[in-house]
Each structure stands twice: as C-alpha cells, then as structure tokens.
Amino acid sequence: MTVWDRQEPPPRPVPLDRERIVAAAVALADEGGLEAVSLRKVAARLNAGPMRLYGYISTKEELLDLMVDAVQAEILPEELPGDWRAALRDLANGTRRTALRHEWLADLLGGRPAFGPNGLAVADATLAALDGLADIDTVMRAVETVxxxxxxxxxxxxxxxxxxxxxxxxxxEWQRASGPYLTKMLATGRYPTLTKAVYDGTDMDAEASFATGLDWVLDAVSTKLTGS
Known part of the structure; x- marks a missing residue:
C-alpha cells in the first residue's frame, strides 16, 4: 500500500494532517535544503512529538514523495496551449520556475516516476500535448528526450x-578570479577549440541558454513527430 492509499489517523490535541506536515517539510527544505528535512525536525516545526508523524508518514522517502508532489502543483498552468511545442515549452519553463523557488527539487528530478496526483497530472498533460502526433511509443520517447x-x-x-x-x-567574479590561470593554460596551445569558445563565444544568461537549448531539442523532436 502506498502513502497515497493509506487513511490518515484522527486528529489529536495538536491538529495534524499530511498537508500540514508536507507544508512544514517544504518550508524546511526551502530554508536549508533536503539535509534540513527529517521527521524529527518537521515534528518540531509543528510542535508535535516525532512519533505522531508516523501515523501519517512511515519513512523519509514517503515524505520526499509527498513534498515533490506538493510542489508539482506549481508546474501546471491553468490551461496549456493547443500547439504541442508551446505546451512542452510551458511545462519545461514551469518546471524551471518551480525548481528555482524550491531548489531542493533539482536533487529529486529525473528519479523515480511521481505517482502522486499532481505528478500524474503533469505526466498526463505532457503526454496529452503530443497525443495523436505519433504512436504512443514515439510520444513517450519524445517526452523522455525533452x-x-x-x-x-x-x-x-x-x-x-x-x-x-x-x-x-x-x-x-569567479571568471575574473579564474582568468589568469585559464589564460595561462589556453596559451599553451593544447586546447585550441576551448580557446576559440572562451574568446569568441557569446556569453548567455541562464534563462536565455535554457530557452535556446529547449528550442533546439524541440526542433529535433519535431523531425521525429512530424517530419519537419
């Protein structure tokens, strides 16, 4: 039985429920990363005894699953565009914005599939954006690639x-501090392509780099889905 299936125990003197427990855990993680999260610390944040939490959540892994699902609610917009590229772009940007608000999420992305209601909704919306463009196996590989x-x-x-x-x-500031060493190493001539990238390449901020790479990936996926 998963954490999603188990019924919660009845409330006692200090009111508790999974929503309050998860909100406290998310707040701790936002403040100090995943290392700041434990059932004991969450219980202390809620002024409850640690053993109380085990009626709601059995392990830290379950708590992490619930935390991920809670913040995945922030990824989906109210409505996705009908165009598949625009829809996948919105989902990718929504994931990035959510991870920047909750940096600990980056440590848990790409692991086990998320089976909470919000994770399932994100997965369904992602697949639905491509539904009908190709067979389901091709759609799944496209989603995995993006x-x-x-x-x-x-x-x-x-x-x-x-x-x-x-x-x-x-x-x-880091680039300037590293500059003298890097300049000395590039001057050896052993790294000609890297030298070209350092001196001739365009410096892009993180948002622009993310958008450019995403467009390139969507271009590649388009050739598989539509042949154009």
Whole structure:
C-alpha cells in the first residue's frame, strides 16, 4: 500500500494532517535544503512529538514523495496551449520556475516516476500535448528526450547558484578570479577549440541558454513527430 492509499489517523490535541506536515517539510527544505528535512525536525516545526508523524508518514522517502508532489502543483498552468511545442515549452519553463523557488527539487528530478496526483497530472498533460502526433511509443520517447534536456539544464543552473552562494562570487567574479590561470593554460596551445569558445563565444544568461537549448531539442523532436 502506498502513502497515497493509506487513511490518515484522527486528529489529536495538536491538529495534524499530511498537508500540514508536507507544508512544514517544504518550508524546511526551502530554508536549508533536503539535509534540513527529517521527521524529527518537521515534528518540531509543528510542535508535535516525532512519533505522531508516523501515523501519517512511515519513512523519509514517503515524505520526499509527498513534498515533490506538493510542489508539482506549481508546474501546471491553468490551461496549456493547443500547439504541442508551446505546451512542452510551458511545462519545461514551469518546471524551471518551480525548481528555482524550491531548489531542493533539482536533487529529486529525473528519479523515480511521481505517482502522486499532481505528478500524474503533469505526466498526463505532457503526454496529452503530443497525443495523436505519433504512436504512443514515439510520444513517450519524445517526452523522455525533452524531459532529459530540461532536467539536466535545471540541475546545472541550480548547481551554479549554489556555487555562487558557497564561494560568495558571482559568475563574472569567479571568471575574473579564474582568468589568469585559464589564460595561462589556453596559451599553451593544447586546447585550441576551448580557446576559440572562451574568446569568441557569446556569453548567455541562464534563462536565455535554457530557452535556446529547449528550442533546439524541440526542433529535433519535431523531425521525429512530424517530419519537419
């Protein structure tokens, strides 16, 4: 039996329910990352004894599943566009915005399928955007391809944000600090293509880079789905 199937115990002196428990866990994770979340810490946030929580949630893994499902409610817009590319773009951007609000989500993206009601709704909407364009196996591979792109891009962006906080250096400050060493290494001539990228490449911010890569992936998927 999954956590989604189990009935909640009746409330006692300190009112509890899964919604309050999950909201407290999400708040802790937003403040300090997943390492800040434990059943004991959630119980303390709610002024309840830790054993009370086990009537609602059996393990930390169940709690993480519930947390992911809770924030996945933020991904879906009220209505998706009818055009499949626009719909997938909206879902990808919704996932990115949600992960930037809840950075811990990046650590859990791309793992086990999400079977909570919100996760199922996101999965269904994603598949529905492509429904009828190709057979279901092709549609599923297309969805996996797009999801793999934006999951990796989001994780890289979050990792960079964490690095900035850990070092106290912005992207450009870090580049300036690393500049003398990198210049010396490139001057050896052993890295000609990297040298070209460093000196001739265009620097893009995270949002523009995400959008450009997503459009390229959608272009590639389009050739498989529609031949154009």
């Amino acid at each position: 999801s793999s792109y934006f999951t990796g891009a989001i994780r890289r962006e979050i990792a960079n944000l964490r690095a900035e906080r850990a070092t106290g250096l912005s992207k450009h």
